[in-house]
Amino acid sequence: QKEVEQNSGPLSVPEGAIASLNCTYSDRGSQSFFWYRQYSGKSPELIMSIYSNGDKEDGRFTAQLNKASQYVSLLIRDSQPSDSATYLCAVNGGSGGYQKVTFGIGTKLQVIP
């Protein structure tokens, strides 16, 4: 079992819709959770960090964490074509130590105008 699992997609949503991106992780000791956005040919950009159970909102983005289910999600409201990118879920803590982060393979999101 991979440590951080994501569906590689592509996930296609129409412009203006809500995009829902999901991630599961295997290490119950994980402490911090991140979402990165990566445009084609570019480097990953940190867009959300979440450390405790529940929701965290930042503009059109909402990160959701459920440690009991070992599940992290990212909701993008009012999706725009500029949101088309690959979204990487990342997890740290647990057996890997505080500074080591494990990344999923990413979900490719396509927002259709």
Place this chain on the structure above:
Amino acid sequence: DAGITQSPRHKVTETGTPVTLRCHQTENHRYMYWYRQDPGHGLRLIHYSYGVKDTDKGEVSDGYSVSRSKTEDFLLTLESATSSQTSVYFCAISESGSPEQYFGPGTRLTVT
């Protein structure tokens, strides 16, 4: 890119030659990391540094070495490049006490 530069940005080299990639930061962050990114594998940690002259291995360290003689510079060396090391290499940094990592622009390396 959070004050991080990587050089070169693109490189083509032949099998068996040594290659050094450089990461330079202006943020004075303690931690620096080297990752490679390949289709189907995502980002994988090669080596990381937790201070000047302090380094440790990641999950895919075979065939790679690193050095950090100054806070701002972290070098990744492929002693004898192989075709399996064709990849995109990213450097990242993080502050002491924070797990949030920020990435440089990347280096695309092709080994022929």
